[in-house]
Amino acid sequence: MSRLICVSNRVTPPSTKGAGSQGGLALALGAALRQYRGIWLGWSGHTTPEFTGQLTIQRTAGVTLATVDLEEQDVQEYYNGYANMTLWPLFHHRIDLTAYDRSFGSGYERVNRRFAEVLAPLIEPDDLIWVHDYHLIPLARELRKRGVKNPIGFFLHIPWPARQLLVTLPRHRQLVESLFEYDLVGFHTDEWLDAFHGYVAKEAGGQVLADGRVRAFGRTIRARAFPIGIDAEDFAAIAGSTTAKRSWERMIKSAQGRAMIVGVDRLDYSKGLEERFHGYERFLADNPDLQKHVFLLQIAPPTREDVEEYQEIRQRLEALTGRINGVFSDVDWAPIRYVNHAFRRDELAGVYRAARVGLVTPLRDGMNLVAKEYVAAQDPEDPGVLILSRFAGAARQMREALIVNPYSQEDLSDALKQGLAMPLEERVARWRALMGGVMRDDVVAWRNSFVDALTAVREAPLEELEGLAAPVEPRSFAPDPASAALGLPS
Numbered sequence: 001m002s003r004l005i006c007v008s009n010r011v012t013p014p015s016t017k018g019a020g021s022q023g024g025l026a027l028a029l030g031a032a033l034r035q036y037r038g039i040w041l042g043w044s045g046h047t048t049p050e051f052t053g054q055l056t057i058q059r060t061a062g063v064t065l066a067t068v069d070l071e072e073q074d075v076q077e078y079y080n081g082y083a084n085m086t087l088w089p090l091f092h093h094r095i096d097l098t099a100y101d102r103s104f105g106s107g108y109e110r111v112n113r114r115f116a117e118v119l120a121p122l123i124e125p126d127d128l129i130w131v132h133d134y135h136l137i138p139l140a141r142e143l144r145k146r147g148v149k150n151p152i153g154f155f156l157h158i159p160w161p162a163r164q165l166l167v168t169l170p171r172h173r174q175l176v177e178s179l180f181e182y183d184l185v186g187f188h189t190d191e192w193l194d195a196f197h198g199y200v201a202k203e204a205g206g207q208v209l210a211d212g213r214v215r216a217f218g219r220t221i222r223a224r225a226f227p228i229g230i231d232a233e234d235f236a237a238i239a240g241s242t243t244a245k246r247s248w249e250r251m252i253k254s255a256q257g258r259a260m261i262v263g264v265d266r267l268d269y270s271k272g273l274e275e276r277f278h279g280y281e282r283f284l285a286d287n288p289d290l291q292k293h294v295f296l297l298q299i300a301p302p303t304r305e306d307v308e309e310y311q312e313i314r315q316r317l318e319a320l321t322g323r324i325n326g327v328f329s330d331v332d333w334a335p336i337r338y339v340n341h342a343f344r345r346d347e348l349a350g351v352y353r354a355a356r357v358g359l360v361t362p363l364r365d366g367m368n369l370v371a372k373e374y375v376a377a378q379d380p381e382d383p384g385v386l387i388l389s390r391f392a393g394a395a396r397q398m399r400e401a402l403i404v405n406p407y408s409q410e411d412l413s414d415a416l417k418q419g420l421a422m423p424l425e426e427r428v429a430r431w432r433a434l435m436g437g438v439m440r441d442d443v444v445a446w447r448n449s450f451v452d453a454l455t456a457v458r459e460a461p462l463e464e465l466e467g468l469a470a471p472v473e474p475r476s477f478a479p480d481p482a483s484a485a486l487g488l489p490s
């Protein structure tokens with residue numbers, strides 16, 4: 001078996017089970033790499049006055065974690081800047097929040113060079129290299145410049161944007177061109193893949209071939225959808241732990257017979273929290289008889305607190321929670337419990353299990369792992385109902401959820417009413433179908449399918465395949481529903 005070298009902005013030791021809101025990527029990758037031989041490289045989270053490229057090495061369960069410190073300016077320009085103020089909002093279709101500063105772009109390039117500088121000497125001829133997420137798109141180009149010939153794959157954990165929005169990015173061509181230094185590029189869903197194809201065919205003048213290859217900028221790569229899953233077995237085990245049971249009991253006791261609706265999200269504007277609260281408010285107003293029989297528990301640990309938009313959304317949510325609670329509360333009941341800190345994973349599992357409804361309503365989300373965790377934590381005899389935004393990648397797989405348009409308060413209100421009233425038989429039938437998918441398409445299946453596809457690159461280099469497949473032109477591109485929601489032409 002080849003050694004697998006993973007690179008992502010941050011790394012998390014695979015055994016981490018406790019509190020934290022590291023986010024989906026770090027958790028999933030930690031699980032994917034458990035019991036795997038390889039190296040996982042990333043930023044340490046610390047700064048140093050001057051970049052030295054000195055690696056801190058930690059060995060755990062077969063995986064070598066290698067971390068490097070960055071300079072303060074790197075963190076400002078690459079992480080807070082280009083990654084979180086440019087690419088994140090743009091790829092989530094929030095061009096109103098996107099910063100287009102040149103200094104961010106040059107910091108991003110510099111840090112990608114720095115990652116390549118420290119990584120290149122570690123690479124052995126048989127290694128497979130797997131780069132993760134929008135922080136590191138140009139990394140393969142920098143590695144190729146340093147003579148690395150190994151298969152290199154890239155996985156994007158967030159959506160690929162509609163080309164009409166991507167072109168607002170200065171140097172968008174260079175960014176996409178650098179993706180063509182990879183051998184394999186993966187997305188969560190066909191929808192994000194279609195959007196990528198759209199850019200390639202219509203903006204870059206490239207070709208999308210019938211067998212999954214994509215040709216542009218004088219290079220041919222493979223691009224495919226690899227839907228990520230959770231570590232379902234592990235999560236089910238966590239859900240059965242003593243801590244999870246205690247947390248479940250605590251929730252049931254404090255609910256006092258009321259039905260709990262739960263939301264768990266990093267505090268991020270892409271997660272649709274304000275729209276969710278407005279939808280819930282609408283539900284309360286539409287259903288006065290149900291008001292005191294329900295409550296919403298929203299867990300929203302803050303992230304990226306150095307970025308202004310994240311401070312602002314926190315303030316807005318606090319104000320909104322205060323207003324809704326002020327209007328609807330009684331002396332013995334408040335409609336929203338809003339919690340701003342992270343829980344341990346096992347506690348979270350107990351909270352999910354105690355909730356009659358899991359409310360997952362992002363405005364745009366690569367996949368969304370909370371939806372899958374909610375399902376995995378349910379009691380098979382008395383499962384809750386998942387309400388899921390159609391704009392989460394997960395909606396492509398989790399068809400048995402109640403699928404909603406999170407922009408519509410009425411849609412949310414109707415789905416809450418339907419979910420809370422759903423008979424046991426229907427809840428069980430929907431849950432069984434959802435749980436089958438969560439167990440089958442788990443994080444190990446995701447890792448295996450990506451690594452197999454990357455291994456195949458070595459076995460059948462792309463040059464040898466040249467000319468085997470005819471271009472599929474013109475390709476019909478499925479309209480991106482999020483673009484449609486924004487009124488964009490498809």
Ligand code: GDG
Binds near residue numbers: 027265301366368371
């Ligand atoms: C990115 C993409 C894609 C949340 N609060 C707590 C906590 N969490 C954990 C959840 C879940 C994770 O954070 C969030 O994962 P998501 O997938 O929902 O979202 P992102 O962080 O935005 O992840 C996303 C993912 O990458 C993987 O590719 O699905 O679309 O945006 O695991 O449980 N964990 C703990 N306490 C909390 O309070 N312990």
